[in-house]
Amino acid sequence: MQKKIVLAGGTGFIGKYFQKKFRDLGYEVVVVSRNSCDYVWDDTKGIIEALEHSELLINLAGRSVDCRYNERNKKEIVTSRTETTEILGKALKACKNPPSLWINSSTATIYRHAEDRPMTEENGEIGTGFSVEVAKAWERSFFQFDLPETRQVALRISIVLGESGGVMTPFINLVKYGLGGAQGPGNQKFSWIHIEDLFRSVLFIQNNKSLSGVFNCASPNPITNRELMSQLRKVMGVRVGLPSPKWLLEVGAILIRTETELILKSRWVVPERLQQEGFHFIYPTIESALTQIWTEKKQKLT
Template sequence: MYKKIVIAGGTGFIGKYLSKQFRKLGYQVFIISRQDKNIQWENEKEILGALENSDMLINLSGKSVDCRYNKKNKEEILKSRTETTKTLGKAILKCKNPPELWINSSTATIYRHATDRAMTESTGEIGSGFSVDVATNWEQSFFDFRLPNTRQVALRMAIVLGKYGGVMKPFTNLVRFGLGGKQGNGNQMFSWIHIEDLFRIILFLLERKDLEGVFNCSSPNPVDNKTLMKSFRESMGVKVGLPSPTWLLKIGAIVIKTETELILKSRWVIPEKLIQVGYSFKYPTIDIALANILK
């Protein structure tokens, strides 16, 4: 049998990267999305056909959180994650030969604002507020399924850094225009993962048939915001970076229709379980990651 992978919500920055890498390894990749050329969410028959005899399902579906948290957007952010997860779970239950592994994306934002200590899978404290409610509901809709022949892994992803999308463009623009100083007080922690390590972690989990449950998907070396911005400036050869105080960030967030939480929440997450089971990071530090991405 040929190797087959299904990526739901596979048209964004992460999905495109994963599709390309898996195709390079000889996998046939099926994409489920709202875009015309892919399998549509309403087409149960095609979804079942893609999942049947597949090696793995990766679900990345969900409306971007880079928006204002008004009532309409909040509803869409939640439903676009929980409803798609339920659709996939129900489809797997109907498969004769279901995927061996189902990886559902989750988020490191599930943990509380942490400035005192790192959050691991075993000792992390779940936070409160809208973003955390979304994350907990998302994971619940995933683990509510009991699938006898499919391993389930929820990847609590930190901010993904890569060449062609995500947060790289806004950060590099700030630095380029001389605004690459600390944001807020600069002490908030920034947990991140290089997109190549994300891909390698997925391959690692596919091979390790003994692993399931929740995994923090982040570099072992998070940095505070001051250090992050300094690393960006050094990588880009920019000497000066003006800081952005909290009041200015709040005004800016309204203007560009986003939320300051994306910058000011302290996400201090350590991938304890991945380290324990022997995963080795290719890009363990922010300087190595940025040197690769910005070269």
């Protein structure tokens, strides 16, 4: 019988990448999402059937935070994470042969704005504000379930970099049009992970059956925003990039209906547990990650 995984919220940037990678490994990939998938969220019976005899459940579901934080959007951001997580937890409890591992997304934004020291799983300080409350509610929804046959791992994922979507498209456009300088003060930390290392960290946790709990998914080499933009200009062959002061970012955020927190919060997160367990990063430095991404982007453009 073909190996099977269930990928919830698997139609976005990360989900599509995971679909392809798992299918390349010979898995049947069953997708649960709002639409264009195998099962939708209100199909309780179908979700239970999908989970039966599967090896792994990965939940990536959640409305994008790239929006203005008005009351309607804030409610959708929270419920799209907590309600889907609870649907999956209840479905697992109803399974006769549940998967042995449930990996649920969380976010590295759960930690405070940090310019003084890195945040680890053991010693990181939980922050305050809307984004942090979302992350805390998300993890509460996940860890409320007692599942004797299923390991549970929450991934506190930093900014994911890859050639097929996410933040790279707007960053590349900024550099292309001469606006690739530091954003805001420029010294805010930028914690990131290449999408291939994110996928490989999932496989690593799957294969190491003693692992459970919370894991930071981030490169071991976080950088500043200024270093990010400098390296991106370097790999793209663009010598000059105008900086974007905070006031300009505030105006721009209103115009494109997003929040400056996505750029200005200092996320200084390191993957202490993954490193202690012996995980090896293919793209440990921003230069190696951006070089691969830009090379792939150029090949698709030619």
